[in-house]
Amino acid sequence: MGKYIVRRLIQAIPVLIGISIVTYGILRIAPGGPTQRFAQNPRVTQAQIDAFRVRWGLDDPVWLSYLKWVGLVGEDSSSPPPIINGLPGGTLTIGPISIKLPGGDNGILHGDFGYSITDGRPVTDVIGDRIWPTLILAGTAYAIWLFLALILGVYAAVRRYSFFDSALTVFNYVGYSLPTFWFGIILITVFSQGTPFKWFPAGGMWDARTVPIFGTPEYWAFFGANPLTAIGDLGLHLFLPVVTLVTVNIAFDSRFIRASMLDSLNQDFVRTARAKGVGERTVVFRHALRNALLPVVTNVGLEIPFLFTGAIVTETIFSWPGMGRQFIQATASFDYPVLMGILIVTSLIVVIANLVADVAYAIVDPRVKYD
Amino acid sequence: MHKRLFGLLATAAIAFAACSGSATPSPSSASQAPTEAPPSATPVPTSPPLDLGKTDYYTKRTAPTSATPGGTLVMAEWQTVATFNPYYVQANADVEAQDPAFDGLLTLGYDEAYVPDLASNIPTVANGGVVINGSGMDVTWNLKKGAQWSDGSPITCDDLQATLTWIMDKDQSGLSAGTTGYEDITSIDGGTGQDCVMHYSKTYSAYLLLFGAVLPKAYITTVPVKDAPTKLYPLSNPKSVTQWSGPYIPTDIKPGAQITYTPNPNWKTIGYGPDTSTNHAPYLSKLVFQYFGDAPGMIAAYRNGQIDVAMDLVDSDIDSVKDIPDDQKIIQDGTFVESNYYNQVSFKKKFGDDGPAIIRAIMETTDVDAVIAGPMGGSVTRSCNNVGSPGFWWYKTETCPKTDPADAASKLDALGWTVDPSSGIRAKNGVKLSVDYCTTNRPYRADSITLIASQLKAIGIDATVNVKPAQPDVFGGWNDVPADTKCNGIHGNYDVLMHGYTSTPDPTAAYNVYTTQGIPDNPPHNGQNETRVSIPAIDQAYEVVNTSLDPALIKKNMDIIQDVYGSDQNTFELPLFVHKNVWLVQTKVHNYLGNPTSTTGSWNAGDWWVDQ
Numbered sequence: 014m015g016k017y018i019v020r021r022l023i024q025a026i027p028v029l030i031g032i033s034i035v036t037y038g039i040l041r042i043a044p045g046g047p048t049q050r051f052a053q054n055p056r057v058t059q060a061q062i063d064a065f066r067v068r069w070g071l072d073d074p075v076w077l078s079y080l081k082w083v084g085l086v087g088e089d090s091s092s093p094p095p096i097i098n099g100l101p102g103g104t105l106t107i108g109p110i111s112i113k114l115p116g117g118d119n120g121i122l123h124g125d126f127g128y129s130i131t132d133g134r135p136v137t138d139v140i141g142d143r144i145w146p147t148l149i150l151a152g153t154a155y156a157i158w159l160f161l162a163l164i165l166g167v168y169a170a171v172r173r174y175s176f177f178d179s180a181l182t183v184f185n186y187v188g189y190s191l192p193t194f195w196f197g198i199i200l201i202t203v204f205s206q207g208t209p210f211k212w213f214p215a216g217g218m219w220d221a222r223t224v225p226i227f228g229t230p231e232y233w234a235f236f237g238a239n240p241l242t243a244i245g246d247l248g249l250h251l252f253l254p255v256v257t258l259v260t261v262n263i264a265f266d267s268r269f270i271r272a273s274m275l276d277s278l279n280q281d282f283v284r285t286a287r288a289k290g291v292g293e294r295t296v297v298f299r300h301a302l303r304n305a306l307l308p309v310v311t312n313v314g315l316e317i318p319f320l321f322t323g324a325i326v327t328e329t330i331f332s333w334p335g336m337g338r339q340f341i342q343a344t345a346s347f348d349y350p351v352l353m354g355i356l357i358v359t360s361l362i363v364v365i366a367n368l369v370a371d372v373a374y375a376i377v378d379p380r381v382k383y384d
Numbered sequence: 385m386h387k388r389l390f391g392l393l394a395t396a397a398i399a400f401a402a403c404s405g406s407a408t409p410s411p412s413s414a415s416q417a418p419t420e421a422p423p424s425a426t427p428v429p430t431s432p433p434l435d436l437g438k439t440d441y442y443t444k445r446t447a448p449t450s451a452t453p454g455g456t457l458v459m460a461e462w463q464t465v466a467t468f469n470p471y472y473v474q475a476n477a478d479v480e481a482q483d484p485a486f487d488g489l490l491t492l493g494y495d496e497a498y499v500p501d502l503a504s505n506i507p508t509v510a511n512g513g514v515v516i517n518g519s520g521m522d523v524t525w526n527l528k529k530g531a532q533w534s535d536g537s538p539i540t541c542d543d544l545q546a547t548l549t550w551i552m553d554k555d556q557s558g559l560s561a562g563t564t565g566y567e568d569i570t571s572i573d574g575g576t577g578q579d580c581v582m583h584y585s586k587t588y589s590a591y592l593l594l595f596g597a598v599l600p601k602a603y604i605t606t607v608p609v610k611d612a613p614t615k616l617y618p619l620s621n622p623k624s625v626t627q628w629s630g631p632y633i634p635t636d637i638k639p640g641a642q643i644t645y646t647p648n649p650n651w652k653t654i655g656y657g658p659d660t661s662t663n664h665a666p667y668l669s670k671l672v673f674q675y676f677g678d679a680p681g682m683i684a685a686y687r688n689g690q691i692d693v694a695m696d697l698v699d700s701d702i703d704s705v706k707d708i709p710d711d712q713k714i715i716q717d718g719t720f721v722e723s724n725y726y727n728q729v730s731f732k733k734k735f736g737d738d739g740p741a742i743i744r745a746i747m748e749t750t751d752v753d754a755v756i757a758g759p760m761g762g763s764v765t766r767s768c769n770n771v772g773s774p775g776f777w778w779y780k781t782e783t784c785p786k787t788d789p790a791d792a793a794s795k796l797d798a799l800g801w802t803v804d805p806s807s808g809i810r811a812k813n814g815v816k817l818s819v820d821y822c823t824t825n826r827p828y829r830a831d832s833i834t835l836i837a838s839q840l841k842a843i844g845i846d847a848t849v850n851v852k853p854a855q856p857d858v859f860g861g862w863n864d865v866p867a868d869t870k871c872n873g874i875h876g877n878y879d880v881l882m883h884g885y886t887s888t889p890d891p892t893a894a895y896n897v898y899t900t901q902g903i904p905d906n907p908p909h910n911g912q913n914e915t916r917v918s919i920p921a922i923d924q925a926y927e928v929v930n931t932s933l934d935p936a937l938i939k940k941n942m943d944i945i946q947d948v949y950g951s952d953q954n955t956f957e958l959p960l961f962v963h964k965n966v967w968l969v970q971t972k973v974h975n976y977l978g979n980p981t982s983t984t985g986s987w988n989a990g991d992w993w994v995d996q
Binding site (some may be wrong): 213231328 | 620637856
């Protein structure tokens with residue numbers, strides 16, 4: 014297993030390199046760019062636009078710009094040095110000894126994801142600011158829909174062709190077909206503006222009047238002093254976007270679990286267990302379900318990236334300050350460093366999630382062995 | 385508070401980012417002597433001096449003794465703030481977020497009058513604040529006595545000088561307002577005092593709104609200019625900045641979500657207007673700026689009571705808020721205007737000497753009222769003068785182009801453009817009367833020119849509708865797109881182009897749009913005269929406007945320009961309509977008046993107060 018994991022991690026490197034090259038290339042050759050905001054402003058001279066382009070490395074050839082972004086070429090290089098050096102640069106100090114390292118300090122190889130062209134903040138800050146709200150929203154929604162999907166899928170499989178099974182099927186088809194943006198707007202209209210159902214906020218993550226900005230020291234101080242108020246406020250703001258995500262996404266997982274459960278219930282070992290007089294509850298939950306969960310484990314692993322990438326449409330509709338919304342904003346403003354940061358982080362998470370899913374499958378199913 | 389510069393830039397960026405892009409013309413540094421007044425002599429006003437600061441705001445707003453201090457006001461936008469640096473502003477949201485925190489020398493009020501902010505005077509030639517000095521000029525700015533930064537240190541001429549030095553630094557990049565105007569300032573006298581004299585190497589008529597924000601010397605000199613885009617006024621750490629001039633200080637920022645402000649107690653040393661006896665501390669205990677994902681989300685939050693002021697809505701949102709009581713809506717004609725632009729060169733090339741007459745016939749056939757009633761749903765205002773927006777020099781021309789397709793048809797007949805019975809399209813000497821209409825892919829624009837095309841078809845003019853992306857196709861700069869990009873305005877690859885433009889009360893703003901010097905074919909290719917119009921009377925009048933410091937003389941020459949615009953000589957632009965600005969304001973909010981200019985509605989945040 015260890016060898017398998019190491020092999021997969023090594024295989025992931027060229028995958029990530031390939032993804033980064035293709036993504037970077039597409040972003041840079043796409044029409045438009047960060048300077049288009051100056052296009053309609055004649056007060057900005059071409060010299061100033063050129064200085065802006067130099068400042069953000071937009072004038073470099075795409076390949077050189079990519080190498081700088083990776084960190085294989087120094088930030089100030091106009092062409093690769095004779096030897097491309099991606100080693101860490103700077104100075105290593107051990108006690109009284111200082112050793113100047115030969116490499117650079119720019120680029121993702123050195124942990125530098127660059128700065129946002131839009132607002133000048135480090136990309137790591139931009140992503141860091143947005144990751145927790147996304148984890149909260151996506152994580153809450155995912156936990157709930159997975160739990161509900163499990164219950165509903167198992168019950169529908171056990172009560173196959175019953176009224177409940179048929180009703181769940183209809184619900185799933187409807188839920189699966191619902192456009193997220195439409196359903197979210199309907200929920201807002203009914204439950205945050207409708208009379209008498211004006212129960213929930215229309216958007217945002219906290220009450221601007223009474224609760225400090227989420228994630229700030231003031232917020233945590235407020236949380237410490239008023240935990241129930243803070244949790245209640247968060248819960249109120251979470252409710253509608255979570256309902257939206259759960260409704261739209263529960264369909265796939267509940268159908269998947271139902272199918273897997275049906276397959277498991279039709280296995281010989283289940284028939285044997287029943288023949289031996291094992292109680293139905295034990296047959297379903299101890300024998301059938303455990304086997305039915307095997308493919309579900311894989312599915313869960315593949316859905317993990319969602320926890321980090323967020324739900325773009327839902328976050329926009331509900332003004333949730335997460336990664337999905339940040340991605341939209343960065344796309345609209347051609348903020349290449351932020352886009353690359355998000356895409357690379359997402360790619361890394363997908364690769365790791367796939368590995369985790371495969372490893373988990375091997376752990377759960379002893380029949381699966383990796384060399 | 386915010387000034388034309390930021391407004392121009394903000395609106396241009398808005399137009400690009402969210403709306404569709406607009407041409408935001410601007411003055412160029414004047415280099416020619418005015419034709420009606422020699423630069424070495426102080427121009428003699430030909431009529432009583434115009435009062436640029438005349439406004440009813442000071443009596444309209446609540447007296448400080450009647451306002452209730454305290455409470456929280458939540459204002460909202462549907463676009464995010466990209467920067468807190470007023471000189472890097474990109475969009476309207478940036479301006480609205482910065483307004484409460486920064487003051488400049490002057491601002492533009494809700495009625496487009498000049499309102500002194502940090503300055504106590506509005507310097508003009510008439511009042512002696514501007515003195516012509518050889519080919520240059522000296523402008524005296526009297527900062528309000530005792531004006532302080534939020535940390536209690538005095539705001540002085542040194543800060544003004546430091547701001548100028550910062551702007552003109554060789555490592556500067558990304559200035560959204562460019563350096564036009566600033567580059568003409570040779571020095572600023574005054575030192576640590578509060579009476580400053582700006583020395584210009586040449587007369588520059590747009591001097592009044594040049595310093596939209598004054599930056600503190602003690603802060604801006606701590607960050608190398610080359611690092612300013614990332615390290616000056618960092619969004620992630622507003623508390624690292626200790627000197628603000630506006631009524632509210634940003635204390636917490638969640639980029640993309642919220643900015644929280646607390647009152648600046650030293651703002652009472654600044655206030656609004658020349659009379660500081662009515663100064664007061666900011667009324668609110670807390671001001672919050674929230675962003676929402678989109679306009680409907682923001683409107684929903686307003687209905688829910690989560691926010692007190694919903695900003696940056698436009699005429700297309702009027703239908704969505706029709707259920708909201710009228711006393712909670714401020715709807716004003718804005719400054720974003722739409723026009724049809726006629727390419728003088730392409731019409732000449734296609735139709736020879738008949739080009740101008742054909743354009744006039746097209747203008748006469750275009751039923752603008754039908755466009756307003758149809759694709760625009762009646763939610764915009766007919767405009768007959770898009771040279772600028774209402775300012776001291778602007779007037780509503782009574783010669784709004786008439787609509788008379790029958791008359792247009794008869795004129796074409798008289799020129800020999802006869803209708804081919806088989807195709808229904810006019811032709812002359814084998815040349816079909818066929819024109820290319822271009823616009824961006826905003827649905828209302830596409831619908832508008834489709835309607836216009838049908839109107840033209842009725843009198844035998846074949847109009848092909850071309851809808852292209854705003855960026856890079858239509859608004860791409862000279863070097864940003866291939867020279868043959870269809871519908872590109874700068875390269876002149878169209879016959880008729882429909883798009884919007886942010887007009888301004890600055891009379892010099894359209895210099896680059898309507899003068900021969902603004903034709904972009906010549907280097908450095910940053911002119912905005914997409915129609916390639918060249919009318920000597922307009923050129924001469926704009927040269928006076930650009931160099932004169934006498935509002936009366938400026939008005940006289942702007943009259944000339946507007947007369948030409950409203951006459952048959954105008955074969956370059958058909959004004960269509962002006963968009964509206966819409967704000968939603970809860971009844972508990974007082975002194976929120978909106979602002980039709982791109983100074984934005986946050987211009988007087990210091991005077992806002994709420995019922996409690």
